[in-house]
Amino acid sequence: xxxxxxxxxSFVRSVLERQGYRVLAAENGAEALALxxxxxxxGIDLILADVDMPLLSGIELVRRLxxxxxxxxxxxxxGQPAAHGNELWNDCAVIEKPFAYRTLVRGVDACLSxxxxxx
Numbered sequence: 001x002x003x004x005x006x007x008x009x010s011f012v013r014s015v016l017e018r019q020g021y022r023v024l025a026a027e028n029g030a031e032a033l034a035l036x037x038x039x040x041x042x043g044i045d046l047i048l049a050d051v052d053m054p055l056l057s058g059i060e061l062v063r064r065l066x067x068x069x070x071x072x073x074x075x076x077x078x079g080q081p082a083a084h085g086n087e088l089w090n091d092c093a094v095i096e097k098p099f100a101y102r103t104l105v106r107g108v109d110a111c112l113s114x115x116x117x118x119x
Contacts, residue, residue, distance in 0.1 A: 029056030
Protein backbone atom coordinates (compact mmCIF):
# COMPACT_ATOMS: atom_id res chain seq x y z
CA UNK A 1 0.00 0.00 0.00
CA UNK A 2 1.25 3.46 -0.87
CA UNK A 3 -0.38 6.38 0.95
CA UNK A 4 1.24 9.66 1.98
CA UNK A 5 -1.29 10.53 4.70
CA UNK A 6 -0.20 8.79 7.89
CA UNK A 7 -3.73 8.60 9.34
CA UNK A 8 -5.14 7.01 6.19
CA UNK A 9 -2.16 4.65 5.91
CA SER A 10 -2.61 3.54 9.52
CA PHE A 11 -6.38 3.06 9.09
CA VAL A 12 -5.97 1.03 5.89
CA ARG A 13 -3.23 -1.13 7.39
CA SER A 14 -5.29 -1.78 10.52
CA VAL A 15 -8.44 -2.68 8.57
CA LEU A 16 -6.67 -5.01 6.17
CA GLU A 17 -4.61 -6.74 8.86
CA ARG A 18 -7.83 -7.38 10.82
CA GLN A 19 -9.14 -9.08 7.68
CA GLY A 20 -6.10 -11.35 7.61
CA TYR A 21 -4.14 -9.60 4.88
CA ARG A 22 -0.38 -9.07 5.11
CA VAL A 23 0.25 -5.39 4.41
CA LEU A 24 3.44 -3.74 3.19
CA ALA A 25 3.09 0.01 3.67
CA ALA A 26 4.97 2.90 2.09
CA GLU A 27 4.49 6.63 2.58
CA ASN A 28 5.00 7.55 -1.06
CA GLY A 29 5.25 6.04 -4.51
CA ALA A 30 9.04 6.01 -4.62
CA GLU A 31 9.23 4.11 -1.35
CA ALA A 32 6.55 1.69 -2.56
CA LEU A 33 8.45 1.03 -5.80
CA ALA A 34 11.64 0.26 -3.90
CA LEU A 35 9.74 -1.95 -1.44
CA UNK A 36 8.02 -3.89 -4.23
CA UNK A 37 11.34 -4.52 -5.96
CA UNK A 38 12.94 -5.57 -2.68
CA UNK A 39 10.27 -8.13 -1.72
CA UNK A 40 9.64 -9.25 -5.29
CA UNK A 41 6.56 -8.47 -7.34
CA UNK A 42 5.40 -12.08 -7.44
CA GLY A 43 5.02 -11.98 -3.66
CA ILE A 44 2.51 -9.14 -3.98
CA ASP A 45 -1.14 -9.83 -4.80
CA LEU A 46 -2.46 -6.27 -4.98
CA ILE A 47 -1.14 -2.73 -5.14
CA LEU A 48 -3.32 -0.29 -3.20
CA ALA A 49 -2.15 3.20 -4.07
CA ASP A 50 -3.19 6.75 -3.40
CA VAL A 51 -3.36 8.57 -6.72
CA ASP A 52 -1.81 11.88 -5.62
CA MET A 53 1.44 11.51 -3.67
CA PRO A 54 4.71 13.40 -3.55
CA LEU A 55 7.86 12.06 -5.23
CA LEU A 56 6.01 9.52 -7.38
CA SER A 57 2.26 9.52 -7.97
CA GLY A 58 0.19 6.39 -7.63
CA ILE A 59 -0.46 6.46 -11.36
CA GLU A 60 3.26 6.56 -12.16
CA LEU A 61 3.96 3.88 -9.54
CA VAL A 62 1.43 1.59 -11.19
CA ARG A 63 2.83 2.29 -14.68
CA ARG A 64 6.29 1.28 -13.54
CA LEU A 65 5.14 -1.82 -11.68
CA UNK A 66 2.94 -2.97 -14.56
CA UNK A 67 5.97 -2.81 -16.89
CA UNK A 68 7.58 -5.38 -14.61
CA UNK A 69 4.42 -7.43 -13.99
CA UNK A 70 1.52 -6.64 -16.34
CA UNK A 71 -0.99 -8.87 -14.52
CA UNK A 72 -0.61 -7.04 -11.20
CA UNK A 73 -3.94 -6.17 -9.58
CA UNK A 74 -4.47 -2.50 -8.74
CA UNK A 75 -6.81 -0.60 -6.45
CA UNK A 76 -6.49 3.18 -6.42
CA UNK A 77 -7.61 5.46 -3.59
CA UNK A 78 -8.43 9.08 -4.39
CA GLY A 79 -10.35 12.01 -3.05
CA GLN A 80 -10.80 13.39 -6.57
CA PRO A 81 -11.68 10.63 -9.05
CA ALA A 82 -13.15 13.06 -11.59
CA ALA A 83 -9.87 15.00 -11.75
CA HIS A 84 -8.15 12.03 -13.38
CA GLY A 85 -10.80 11.17 -15.95
CA ASN A 86 -10.72 7.71 -17.48
CA GLU A 87 -7.03 7.25 -16.74
CA LEU A 88 -7.88 5.50 -13.45
CA TRP A 89 -10.43 3.12 -14.92
CA ASN A 90 -8.13 1.31 -17.35
CA ASP A 91 -8.13 -2.20 -15.81
CA CYS A 92 -7.93 -0.73 -12.29
CA ALA A 93 -10.51 -0.32 -9.55
CA VAL A 94 -10.97 2.92 -7.61
CA ILE A 95 -12.35 3.73 -4.20
CA GLU A 96 -13.14 7.32 -3.33
CA LYS A 97 -11.84 8.92 -0.15
CA PRO A 98 -13.04 9.20 2.46
CA PHE A 99 -14.15 5.59 2.56
CA ALA A 100 -15.59 3.37 5.25
CA TYR A 101 -14.13 0.15 6.62
CA ARG A 102 -16.58 -1.94 4.62
CA THR A 103 -15.89 -0.08 1.35
CA LEU A 104 -12.18 -0.72 1.68
CA VAL A 105 -12.64 -4.42 2.45
CA ARG A 106 -15.12 -4.89 -0.41
CA GLY A 107 -12.78 -3.07 -2.81
CA VAL A 108 -9.77 -5.19 -1.88
CA ASP A 109 -11.78 -8.43 -1.91
CA ALA A 110 -13.30 -7.54 -5.30
CA CYS A 111 -9.92 -6.77 -6.84
CA LEU A 112 -8.42 -9.98 -5.59
CA SER A 113 -11.37 -11.99 -6.90
CA UNK A 114 -11.31 -10.11 -10.26
CA UNK A 115 -14.88 -8.87 -9.72
CA UNK A 116 -14.64 -5.13 -10.36
CA UNK A 117 -18.35 -4.34 -9.86
CA UNK A 118 -18.59 -3.80 -6.12
CA UNK A 119 -19.36 -0.13 -5.54
